[in-house]
Amino acid sequence: MKRFTPPEEFQPSCLQSGAFEHLRTLFNIHEQKNWPLPSWFSPHLNAINANNLAISFVDDAKIDFAERYYEQVIFETGQVPTRTENWHDLFGGFIWCLFPKTKALINQRHVADIAVHGTKQRTKHRNALTLFDECGVVLAISNTQWQQWLRDHQWKTAFVEHRAQWGKTIKPFMFGHANYEMLTKPYIGLTGKALFVTVPDEIFCKDLVTQYQYLDQRLYEMIKTDQCLADNKLLSPLPLLGVPGWHEDNTDDTFYNNTDYFREKRRIRT
Incomplete structure (x- = not known):
């Protein structure tokens, strides 16, 4: 039987160091009481991917990957698979908001590399x-x-x-x-x-x-x-x-x- 692991409690107190100063200033992340939903990023987001699709954050569980790699999903749909109540994906969302052109380019570079080399062989560029x-x-x-x-x-x-x-x-x-x-x-x-x-x-x-x-x-x-x-x-x-x-x-x-x-x-x- 698979053991149920409760989600980690959202603790804004861990965001008090200077490393998070920009997120506090621009997003007031320290004032959040609960985990932001993927849709929370929408007002802060102005990103278009290299496939000319607007970037949006969507609950990872609601996305049909259809054997596509994570970066391919983003390029083909504009949807960024986002796990709820997850620090890694929460911070990933902030980076899309802050560096939209660079993130879109990195996504496009991954997809172009995969088209040539496949998903199993990672080139120096993708690394x-x-x-x-x-x-x-x-x-x-x-x-x-x-x-x-x-x-x-x-x-x-x-x-x-x-x-x-x-x-x-x-x-x-x-x-x-x-x-x-x-x-x-x-x-x-x-x-x-x-x-x-x-x-x-x-x-x-x-x-x-x-x-x-x-x-x-x-x-x-x-x-x-x-x-x-x-x-x-x-x-x-x-x-x-x-x-x-x-x-x-x-x-x-x-x-x-x-x-x-x-x-x-x-x-x-x-």
């Missing part, structure tokens, strides 16, 4: 698309020095010495909905994948909605034209709990002494 979709963090930077520091794992330089510059010359924007899900129960070791996007200084002075619109367009161009997700080479490990404001313990500089979490970069012998 990179999936990794970014689940674990990506967009790091908007106006000083390219940030990219060197973080890609070289100079954690204390980036997180401690230049902490005051976060929000001024660098700002994180979550893309991976799996990151959000795991941050509801944060643990040492939690790591995302950073993609650096160079932006003009004035972007940091814009309102949050404008910032997301700008980044959505830039990501769309970087993926479509620059092929930045042809593979995962441009995705860099980012210890999520080290991002200033994303974990209460990182206000203490000694937090970054944990080299099991804030690891040195591996040196490749030649």
